[in-house]
Amino acid sequence: MHGATGLESALWRAVAAYRGLALCYAAVMIAMNSGGYARPAGGWAVLGVMTAWTAYAYRAYGSPRRRGPALPAADLAVAAGCVLATAWVETEANIAAGRPTLPVSWVAAAVLSWAVVHGRRGGVAAALVLGAADVLVHVIAGTAGDMGSTTFDGVVLLLLVGLVVGHVVRLARESEARLARAVELEAATRERERLARRIHDSVLQVLAMVQRRGGELGGEAAELGRLAGEQEAALRSLIGSRPRVPEAGASSGAAAAGGAEVDLRSLLTGHASPSVTVSTPATEVPLPAHAAREVEAAVAAALDNVRRHCGPGARAWVLLEDGPAGVTVSVRDDGPGIPAGRLEEAAAAGRLGVAQSIRGRVADLGGDVVIVTGEGEGTEIEMTVPRPGTPPRGASGG
Incomplete structure (x- = not known):
């Protein structure tokens, strides 16, 4: 799982906002259509489940410690269950006529969550599960032969949401990682330049003086001056070299084991x-x-x-x-x-x-x-x- 970075927080806030707005739309649709349901109380019960899960998901996804594999799986299960409940609440005629499922676009929040957590493949997998649930509603209601383009349009839309959002999230994470590396490199460069100034004002000047005086005195002092000159050149080369920041994904453990590149x-x-x-x-x-x-x-x-x-x-x-x-x-x-x-x-x-x-x-x-x-x-x-x-x-x- 990814850490609670600024990007992660922004993504989950966006998903939470969509989930809340989609719940309001689903509530309006259930209120408008409840008079024609085979079991109107069932429609309000499904809305209650959706409302409770929206509140819980807002808190759960807001905590990085709770974003384990179980949370997206439960999210997808609740969304699929609300879709399947349509076969019990709606009439066969309404289902055959192409009336949308009870949660309508609310289920796309589960696809968005999977896309954020698992990327493109996760988003597409979640869309396929919900698409299968949508088709299964017609099978249970005995209207499989009457499925129109509305059902398939909904499935295709969910697939596009999972694919596109998963891809955008991956690009955003890569951009954030590159920005972090650039900031780290800039900080390392500034620190190196600061140390270089201090070394130049002290150590390098002393080594240069020892080299010069040793050459003037001759004898053993000349050898000492030669060694001081070598160390001065090595130190100048060291502080003048460009620091290299490890690539994203290179862990400290890999570096310690010699797996990182230098x-x-x-x-x-x-x-x-x-x-x-x-x-x-x-x-x-x-x-x-x-x-x-x-x-x-x-x-x-x-x-x-x-x-x-x-x-x-x-x-x-x-x-x-x-x-x-x-x-x-x-x-x-x-x-x-x-x-x-x-x-x-x-x-x-x-x-x-x-x-x-x-x-x-x-x-x-x-x-x-x-x-x-x-x-x-x-x-x-x-x-x-x-x-x-x-x-x-x-x-x-x-």
Whole structure:
């Protein structure tokens, strides 16, 4: 069931208003036709039931806690019962002449309720039940052969009401959800901009000063300045990235379980620094949260290898490419390259940085890793990860 949003409240108020007005019309029709009923007291009894149910439905549908499956079912049962009571109250001649059922248009309120709760399919299902009850009145009265266009027109009208109202309600709910996401995104953006201003006025300025002074002093201070510069670049990239709001329907439980999608760009750009250039597409690159974190961890392991084995002056480039079948992340450096057989020797010696931190992670995601290197030519590690539903590829190395 949907929550008690402003849209929900407005929909139920509209249904309640229609139900009340339709009851007044039914009361007028019963008062006008009661003299010609086979059982006039029965007509007033049906009106009493309709009045009591209208009052109860107004209170019940007004409380979100009562809008369980039983309430619309009872609503439909009462409406169908009032229709069937026509066969007992009316005369056979009046039914054959096409006189409307006792509740007339009041029964459409049940169709509206089902359309609001269950959408188009629910509205159409309720209309079919009431249409069948209308036809059954003629069967019980023995006038099935005298059914005119009035009966079928009423059934068709109920079907259109259920279909159209159910469709409009679905569109309205989707619009409300999109508006809520837009408001959430705007609030997140404003908060990010506020934090960015405060960070810029304090932390970023301090890091920039440490980088500048460390370069002037040299020695160990220069290394400290270099690290401060890397952190400054990473922090600037983080506060400058656009926040991503989960799609409607993505629950917090799904997010916690790694089922929600995140933008891989925002994870990779956090590794940008004066010595690391990160290039990503202009549009979002969504991946399931678990897969995105594993790819980011593999990239972090590759960059850590560059820092440890290529020297402090080495540069690295990270390139993210998005395709219909999956994503490809390349990490390239200008270091001395990996001598032939070095990776196998490292794995045999128990150093599994490339074998597990990179190849292992990507293989677990159904992807593969290709390493292109040569002495004095740098190294490029290309990681390809398929999207969910895409046939996995076996891991390979180059």
